[in-house]
Amino acid sequence: MSYTVLVFVKQVPDTQNISGDAMTPEGTVNRAALPAIFNPEDLNALELALQLKDRYGARVVVATMGMPAAAEVLRQALYRGADEAVLVTDRALAGADTLATSYTLSCCAKKLGKFDLILCGRQAIDGDTAQVGPQIAEKLKIPQLCYVEEVRSLEKGKVVVRRAIEGGYEVLESPTPALLTVIDANEPRPMNAKKLMKFKRAKTASEVAKSYANANYTEGAALDEELKKLEKNGLLIREFSAKDIDADPGRIGFPGSPTKVKNVMSVVLTASEAKSVPATDEGISLLIHELISDHTLG
Amino acid sequence: MANFFKDNSDLVFTLNNLDLTEVASLREQNYKFAQEFDNAPTSFEDALDNYNRVLEIVGEICGDRIEPRSRTVDEEGPHFENGKVTYHPLTVQNLKDLEQAGVMGVMLEHRFGGLNFPVSVYTMMTEMVSRADGSLQNIFGLQDIAETISFFGSEEQKQKYLPGFASGEFDGSMDLTEPDFGSDLQSVRLRAWQDEKTGQWYLNGMKRFITNGCAQVHLVLARSEEGTTDGRGLSMFIAEKCPQLVVRRIEHKLGIHGVATCELQYNDVPAQLCGKRRFGLIKYVMSLMNGARVAISGQAVGIAEAAYREARKYASERMQFKKSIDQFPAIYDMLSNMKVKLTAARALLYETTRTVDLRNGYNDLVERGEATADDRAKQKYYNKVAAVLTPMCKALATEMANQVTYDAIQIHGGTGYMKDFNVERFYRDARITNIYEGTTQLQVVAAIGGVIQRDNDVRIKELASLDFQGKLARLRDKVMELHERQLKAVAFVAEKKDQAYHDLMARSLVEMETYIFVGLLLLRDAMKCEERAAIAERWVLDAVPEFEKRFMRVMSGDVTLIDNNRDIIDY
Numbered sequence: 001m002s003y004t005v006l007v008f009v010k011q012v013p014d015t016q017n018i019s020g021d022a023m024t025p026e027g028t029v030n031r032a033a034l035p036a037i038f039n040p041e042d043l044n045a046l047e048l049a050l051q052l053k054d055r056y057g058a059r060v061v062v063a064t065m066g067m068p069a070a071a072e073v074l075r076q077a078l079y080r081g082a083d084e085a086v087l088v089t090d091r092a093l094a095g096a097d098t099l100a101t102s103y104t105l106s107c108c109a110k111k112l113g114k115f116d117l118i119l120c121g122r123q124a125i126d127g128d129t130a131q132v133g134p135q136i137a138e139k140l141k142i143p144q145l146c147y148v149e150e151v152r153s154l155e156k157g158k159v160v161v162r163r164a165i166e167g168g169y170e171v172l173e174s175p176t177p178a179l180l181t182v183i184d185a186n187e188p189r190p191m192n193a194k195k196l197m198k199f200k201r202a203k204t205a206s207e208v209a210k211s212y213a214n215a216n217y218t219e220g221a222a223l224d225e226e227l228k229k230l231e232k233n234g235l236l237i238r239e240f241s242a243k244d245i246d247a248d249p250g251r252i253g254f255p256g257s258p259t260k261v262k263n264v265m266s267v268v269l270t271a272s273e274a275k276s277v278p279a280t281d282e283g284i285s286l287l288i289h290e291l292i293s294d295h296t297l298g
Numbered sequence: 299m300a301n302f303f304k305d306n307s308d309l310v311f312t313l314n315n316l317d318l319t320e321v322a323s324l325r326e327q328n329y330k331f332a333q334e335f336d337n338a339p340t341s342f343e344d345a346l347d348n349y350n351r352v353l354e355i356v357g358e359i360c361g362d363r364i365e366p367r368s369r370t371v372d373e374e375g376p377h378f379e380n381g382k383v384t385y386h387p388l389t390v391q392n393l394k395d396l397e398q399a400g401v402m403g404v405m406l407e408h409r410f411g412g413l414n415f416p417v418s419v420y421t422m423m424t425e426m427v428s429r430a431d432g433s434l435q436n437i438f439g440l441q442d443i444a445e446t447i448s449f450f451g452s453e454e455q456k457q458k459y460l461p462g463f464a465s466g467e468f469d470g471s472m473d474l475t476e477p478d479f480g481s482d483l484q485s486v487r488l489r490a491w492q493d494e495k496t497g498q499w500y501l502n503g504m505k506r507f508i509t510n511g512c513a514q515v516h517l518v519l520a521r522s523e524e525g526t527t528d529g530r531g532l533s534m535f536i537a538e539k540c541p542q543l544v545v546r547r548i549e550h551k552l553g554i555h556g557v558a559t560c561e562l563q564y565n566d567v568p569a570q571l572c573g574k575r576r577f578g579l580i581k582y583v584m585s586l587m588n589g590a591r592v593a594i595s596g597q598a599v600g601i602a603e604a605a606y607r608e609a610r611k612y613a614s615e616r617m618q619f620k621k622s623i624d625q626f627p628a629i630y631d632m633l634s635n636m637k638v639k640l641t642a643a644r645a646l647l648y649e650t651t652r653t654v655d656l657r658n659g660y661n662d663l664v665e666r667g668e669a670t671a672d673d674r675a676k677q678k679y680y681n682k683v684a685a686v687l688t689p690m691c692k693a694l695a696t697e698m699a700n701q702v703t704y705d706a707i708q709i710h711g712g713t714g715y716m717k718d719f720n721v722e723r724f725y726r727d728a729r730i731t732n733i734y735e736g737t738t739q740l741q742v743v744a745a746i747g748g749v750i751q752r753d754n755d756v757r758i759k760e761l762a763s764l765d766f767q768g769k770l771a772r773l774r775d776k777v778m779e780l781h782e783r784q785l786k787a788v789a790f791v792a793e794k795k796d797q798a799y800h801d802l803m804a805r806s807l808v809e810m811e812t813y814i815f816v817g818l819l820l821l822r823d824a825m826k827c828e829e830r831a832a833i834a835e836r837w838v839l840d841a842v843p844e845f846e847k848r849f850m851r852v853m854s855g856d857v858t859l860i861d862n863n864r865d866i867i868d869y
């Protein structure tokens with residue numbers, strides 16, 4: 001295992017299977033009404049990491065920031081072949097926008113120590129901002145390679161990737177450590193039956209505590225023992241609080257999020273009749289005049 | 299986003315109501331493997347949870363990946379050039395997906411890297427794979443070969459081959475049929491000879507119609523005893539792919555285009571004896587074939603499921619005379635008939651697999667020397683019942699698949715005859731299921747002994763004495779009336795002591811038995827789930843005239859066909 005690859009993933013509401021009550025009256029996503037799934041492009045990022053593991057021997061560490069229930073996507077990553085899983089969860093992290101999220105995840109990366117690559121999906125299907133990956137790279141002061149389709153080669157200190165650009169692709173070389181955001185250009189491998197049968201038992205400390213009726217302190221010893229047992233069997237999903245990753249309380253969660261939702265609109269796009277313009281100087285001149293006269297331009 | 303497990307309420311119902319408690323506990327040896335293997339279950343609930351979750355994984359692969367590729371695989375198929383078979387790239391991708399999902403050694407023990415799942419759960423995968431791509435099942439379903447090595451091979455052979463099968467590194471083939479001997483396997487001629495100095499065995503001769511004959515590991519039925527001509531001179535061998543084992547050609551078939559069916563020439567191919575000499579056909583190949591018969595039944599049910607769904611969808615969308623055609627009695631009659639038969643075949647299939655699982659479990663217990671007298675009695679019982687249910691099930695499921703795929707085209711009308719729709723493929727793929735691994739006619743031969751001996755009666759009584767109420771109780775009584783007449787018919791044929799009449803009536807008797815047995819299974823399921831009552835009722839009500847027709851024929855004592863069949867055939 002000569003390389004360490006971090007994969008940041010997100011549990012998202014399944015916006016591809018929308019039901020009637022998917023939106024709250026306030027126009028925000030009703031998370032309770034939608035099934036929570038592994039963000040699709042994060043699965044592509046994980047697949048890329050697992051391919052690197054197959055090709056070069058890499059330790060694949062998957063991490064997410066989210067509610068305690070987000071442990072489920074971490075387990076799914078383990079079923080597919082990830083080596084370790086980390087959950088960053090804390091009430092203080094609630095309400096984070098992309099700035100606070102990327103700060104939190106950059107703290108998590110620092111806490112996890114040396115790595116060669118960070119892989120993220122390009123964007124999540126709930127917010128579609130595509131900001132978190134690049135912002136993490138900025139905060140860690142490492143190069144970012146976005147829209148990656150495949151890794152051509154990886155060696156100590158250097159990675160070569162192919163990435164999509166408009167109308168084609170380009171091949172880029174970058175020093176490592178670097179951050180890659182990955183697009184839907186591979187077919188994520190299915191979950192593995194044997195890994196599932198093992199890692200379905202993997203739990204975070206708070207999941208174990210919950211099975212002990214939350215704060216039943218009389219069972220503290222039994223709880224400790226179970227945690228130790230899980231850890232020994234490689235079934236403990238590490239859990240970090242904001243404090244564990246040395247995050248500045250002013251830069252996380254709601255206080256660290258300057259984004260304000262001013263208004264939510266339902267925009268209905270309507271197509272009108274198409275008009276073709278001859279590809280001549282005259283045609284273009286006519287088009288520009290038309291656009292100026294109906295105030296689309298100017 | 300299709301999941302062939304989750305979208306199939308009958309399959310989900312079957313898994314969770316089949317009662318695999320005893321099966322799983324035997325398989326996991328009272329869950330002792332959990333001490334040693336971190337993926338072994340600790341209890342029945344844990345095991346059942348594994349079955350459900352792994353079937354969901356396979357269901358997703360089948361629905362999202364394999365099915366969308368199936369049309370191209372059928373159109374283009376594998377490629378043969380210079381003695382080398384190359385599978386279609388999409389078939390290769392299908393196998394890679396299944397391999398990555400870790401389901402290539404479903405029934406193999408934990409210690410060989412398998413999942414140690416029962417046949418029942420494996421058959422559910424078989425069914426889903428077949429619904430997605432009928433031909434892929436012929437490669438996925440070859441896990442029976444590894445299972446046969448695990449039953450009868452030496453410890454050394456198990457160590458050598460089974461981990462490779464479990465990881466997907468090895469694939470297999472079962473080389474039985476020869477150009478001159480198909481149904482008549484006891485006359486197989488491929489010669490096995492032993493070098494007296496080294497003890498090494500070599501194989502010489504021809505095999506034909508070998509599914510996936512380009513495999514790495516071959517189980518070969520060969521004549522090891524010079525001068526013999528019957529089944530007792532045959533042994534089973536393991537041979538590996540090598541230059542002396544030549545693929546001469548691949549067949550151009552009506553259906554299951556995705557898999558290569560090969561003609562093989564053995565030119566002194568080095569081989570190892572598997573199990574004991576002379577037991578090749580009578581023990582090992584019979585076991586292998588019985589396993590394969592269950593798998594083919596699963597394949598038939600899967601193809602029929604696919605065809606039924608297309609027919610139902612088409613009938614609900616196709617408008618004629620200002621109505622969707624499924625509102626016309628002629629069409630809804632066909633659709634409900636298809637659905638009832640499909641559900642019936644599935645019920646018998648999993649009753650069969652459960653019996654096979656119990657048989658395997660008690661066989662294993664006896665072999666390990668841990669069996670009590672009670673366990674031995676159960677071993678004997680389940681061996682007997684599995685032997686009659688397996689051919690009964692294959693006959694029902696594969697004939698059903700032919701009928702359902704036929705009707706699926708009929709419902710599509712002219713459209714269904716065109717290559718643009720999938721139903722013509724299902725029809726072609728289903729056609730082999732009642733031929734290979736023994737034709738329906740041979741399944742009848744295999745089942746009739748158990749029917750005459752009344753091997754199903756213990757189970758029939760068990761099912762009939764369930765606490766049915768109201769309509770279900772009345773239907774149960776109807777079925778038991780048929781059962782009484784079945785006993786009369788069986789006695790009539792047995793007392794006649796006329797072999798030709800016995801053989802001529804065998805199919806009717808086996809089918810009559812099937813109407814009764816499946817009727818009780820469907821009533822049992824209806825008791826657990828109210829929505830299934832209409833299906834059980836339809837089966838029983840339709841069974842009555844079908845049963846009567848056969849009953850009249852058997853009881854007629856009519857031997858004219860035995861006397862005058864040549865006059866008819868040769869006219």
